Amino acid sequence: MSKFRLDYVWLDGYTPVANLRTKCMMREFDEFPTLEQLPEWGFDGSSTKQAAGGDSDCVLKPVALYPDPTRLNGVLVMCEVMLPDGSAHPSNSRATIADDEGTWFGFEQEYFLMQGGRPLGFPVGGYPEPQGEYYCGVGFKNVSSLGREISDTHLDLCIEAGINHEGINAEVAAGQWEFQIFGKGSKRCADEMWMARFLLLRLCEEYEIDVEWHCKPVKGDWNGSGMHCNFSTTHLREVGGKEYFLKLMDAFEEFTEEHIAVYGPENELRLTGLHETQSIDKFSWGVADRGASVRVPHSFVKDDKYQGYLEDRRPNSEGDPYLIASRVIQTIQSVPTA
Known part of the structure; x- marks a missing residue:
């Protein structure tokens, strides 16, 4: 042994x-x-x-x-x-969530790497060059050697751990990065997201770097951090249809407050309608529209099929993936497929 x-x-x-x-x-x-x-x-x-x-x-x-x-x-x-009696603790957000193995999720986790209380690339007492070249950037002035090393190492660790890590990229703001996790079923995907977060936090201990999950750590003309929720169901993948899709979007609009309630704290700082997605008090969907609440890829509407996956851009980087996925499933289940 x-x-x-x-x-x-x-x-x-x-x-x-x-x-x-x-x-x-x-x-x-x-x-x-x-x-x-x-x-x-x-x-x-x-x-x-x-x-x-x-x-x-x-x-x-x-x-x-x-x-x-x-x-x-x-x-x-x-x-x-x-709890000692075997029941779920009130803080246990996993125990009672809606789950469906036919509902597939992909979370895009954005975050900032912080050193000395400021994002990597931010000079002491000032700001770097405006946003523009950082997104998917290359070169020390855009991503720094440390940011690249941490992001790459985290990807390798997740893959070795069997976590379904789908990819990484530098994000729009200096010092901001993203990784993506995909899973079939809300519990599986959320479990892997939390463990991927854990691995990133533990890795950054070695570099004396903090991970900032807050959705708007740098005020002003800088992007905040989201955790865009991509999802599909068996019906959306195999059947779809414009009539069903429009009813689904009506349900997402109807339950806007319920979604925002679990999509992460202080989301009003991020959902301004200026830098990312629609304003927090509005709902919209659009094809390839970064400013929409729900973004629909061109492949979804190709040949008027309305079939495939959707992206809810409203969840923020501090959101609990258990609660986010559960709320998405509840809204989906409120719309009959026949």
Whole structure:
């Protein structure tokens, strides 16, 4: 038998944005363990805003696992937080979300790399060149050697961990980057998104770099950070149709407030109608329209099929992918397909 390092990862009780937490357990297994072999574990919830000091025990329930590419016999364990009686903790956003394996999600996670309290590329007490050459940029003045190294290394780590990482690019603002995660089913995609965030945060410890998830860390004429939610359903992929699509967009407009409520805090700072997507108090859709709430690719409307995937541009970079995917599924399910 071999000793395995199990790094349990969970979401704490901070609001409006939960933090990732982790603790390590050592266990012996004959080979890389299965999810069923991993024990539940406990932690002090009074230190994570999940319990009172007089009754502080919370339970970690393993729900997904990944090989840790940075550790010998390492295992990354995504967990739900449970109460001692076996019920889901109130902070457990995964336990009650709507899920459908036929609904596929792709999240585009934007973020800023921060050093010394400012984004990489920002001089002390000032600003770099205006936005323009940074997006998908090349060269030290546009992306810096450190930004490229961190983004590339993070991609490699995710792939080695079995996370379905789809790609990376430098983003519109200096010091801003993006990675994309794709998964079939809301829980699977959201699990992988949270673990990809965890790997990025842990990687950046080595560089003494902070990851800024806030949707508008630099005020003024600089882009904020989103987490665009691409999605498709079995019906959208295989049938589609203009009549169904228009009804679906009517439902997205009807439930605008419900979507915005779970699409990340302080989204009004980002959804201004100036730099990204539609204003927060409006809903629109458009073909290849970056200023729309929901952007439709040309391939979707080709030959008038209205078939394929859609992109909701409103979720922001601090949003909880469990809640975002769940809300999207609820709205989809409100529209009959026949």
